[in-house]
Amino acid sequence: MIGYLNLLLRLTIWFLLTSDFSIPNIMIGVCIAFLLPGRRITPTRLQDWLRVIGEIMVAIPQAYLEAFEMLWRPHTQETITMERVKPNRTPGLIFLDIFLITFTPKTIVLTYQKHGWYKVHRVQPKGNP
Numbered sequence: 001m002i003g004y005l006n007l008l009l010r011l012t013i014w015f016l017l018t019s020d021f022s023i024p025n026i027m028i029g030v031c032i033a034f035l036l037p038g039r040r041i042t043p044t045r046l047q048d049w050l051r052v053i054g055e056i057m058v059a060i061p062q063a064y065l066e067a068f069e070m071l072w073r074p075h076t077q078e079t080i081t082m083e084r085v086k087p088n089r090t091p092g093l094i095f096l097d098i099f100l101i102t103f104t105p106k107t108i109v110l111t112y113q114k115h116g117w118y119k120v121h122r123v124q125p126k127g128n129p
Contacts, residue, residue, distance in 0.1 A: 005049050007033050009092060048089070052096045056103075063104045070105055075123040085116045 010033035018025055083101075085094060098109045101120060110119040 005046075005053075006092065009096070010036060048093055052093060052100070055100055056096070059100050059103050066105045070123075073125050075106065076126045077124045079122050079124065080110070081120050081122065083118045083120050085112075085118065 007030075011029050014029035014032060015021065018029070085097070089097065094112065098112060098118065101118065102108045106123050108121050110121050112118055
């Protein structure tokens with residue numbers, strides 16, 4: 001199961017990079033996805049993957065709501081915070097965490113620090129600390 005999730009993640013990244021769904025590009029993407037090295041996954045990591053997929057499903061409507069909120073109520077205040085990476089995250093899950101944070105219009109990850117922190121930029125309506 002987890003192998004399929006890794007393959008799906010790699011293919012999704014490939015299609016986002018190439019924006020091409022032709023048969024030759026799909027075949028190239030599948031070959032690259034299989035050639036990239038992988039790691040052994042434990043059952044707890046499968047639970048983490050499923051949790052992140054659920055968070056992605058929640059993030060999509062949240063992103064639309066935040067975009068409309070920013071249109072109706074300008075966000076002029078900026079803050080930069082440090083957020084701790086969840087424990088025992090694989091590189092793929094760290095990538096998905098960064099994707100989730102950056103996917104919503106009000107936040108973006110500026111840097112990921114190897115010792116376990118994200119530097120996150122946020123915009124807020126004026127008057128919200």
